[in-house]
Amino acid sequence: MSQDPTNSPQDDGANINRDDPMIAAEYSLGLLEGEELMAARGKLATDPDFAWRKEWWDDWFVPLTDEVAGMEPSREVWTRIAAQVNGDAASGGADVIDLQSRLKRWQWTAAITSAAAALLLAVLVISPGEVSPVPTDPDGPVLAAADPLVAQVPIGDTGLRLDVTYMPDSEQMLIGAIGLTADGVHDHELWLVPADGSALQSLGVVTPGEVIATELSEDITGNMGDGVTLVLTREPIGGKPDGEDAGPVVAEGAFSQV
């Protein structure tokens, strides 16, 4: 221990080897932001060793939750879960409103997991006025889950644009920012605008001049769909600082199905 090189008085971290197992720990704990986060997500999707190591850290960190006091949630929570799972339209007004607000998401969930087709039917019955790209025949959820979604986000009148492709099969997204250059002062962060009006979801900071592949979290893939809007905001380097409002919207686009 006395030979531990990390005991040096220099505190610049230069002597620390940030290897993959360490990046996996940083990812597991949620320490990363911006490009580092995107890079780690990409690695997780493509590198089994990295994915194994991330789970190794998850399994070591999770016993920390044993010191958290357990709490009893109120009874309505189960009622709400059951209503969602059973698509129970008769379970009260609040649930119906809740379901309606999630309609878009359900449609996509149903398209992705055909087991949910029956539920989808129930949801459509609740709000027949909603436009749906999904057929209502429970035996034939024919919307191809594999069809990619694409969006082009033109940047002002520069003629440049972001090309965003989402592949539902693999839950991967490609963001191409070819031709863009960094100005050294700002980063640009891409956001998904969920159709149900809930909070914007960050798709990460754009890497100028490159095409980056990332795997999306379930939170985000649940909101993916035809017509869903993307906005690009201008942020300080590293992306939107937490606790502050997002910067100005400089471009926007919408997904459409190929």
Next chain:
Amino acid sequence: MADASTDAATIAREKLRTAMVRLADGDSAALEEIYAATRVKLFGICFRILGDRKEAEDALQDVYVNLWQRADRYDPARASPISWLATFARNRAVDRLRTGKVRGGAVPVEEANPLPDQAPLADMLLVDAEQSAQIHTCLTGLDEKTQNHIKSAFFDGYTYAELAEQADVPLGTMKSWIRRGLQKLRACLEASEVRS
């Protein structure tokens, strides 16, 4: 005595594992069983992270609905079901905390974090007493500051940048503190795996 409680925990874990497998096979009745066995622990985690009862209940709902939608992601051969569920709940709650801030700050954590002053409920499923002891032993080997930063990342969802801001140190300093800690932690945990 210890054996009796260990057996009870093992049985509970196996029952849960079976229910998870049934759920993955499309048996939605299994969800209620899983909820009954795990809601107290998972709600505790959601509340600890979100610091607000309403938010935590929404997060909990989200956890189980997602579980039902994608139960096939759980690999019964790999992880203990409660540890997988607790990780899942923790990650969903942290995601929620972050997206909530985008909308204009739903829950300022610092304000809304009164920890419930109560003992863990007796019937709460624990992840694993042995593992729990080991991670604590290894964390205790780090200096106290670093321990707290790592725990804060885990429970409060803070990133490097946020931790640096709170400690009022440059980002690079915070990164090197934590990375040094993670390096030691890994060595300590791996050594414990070799022993066992």
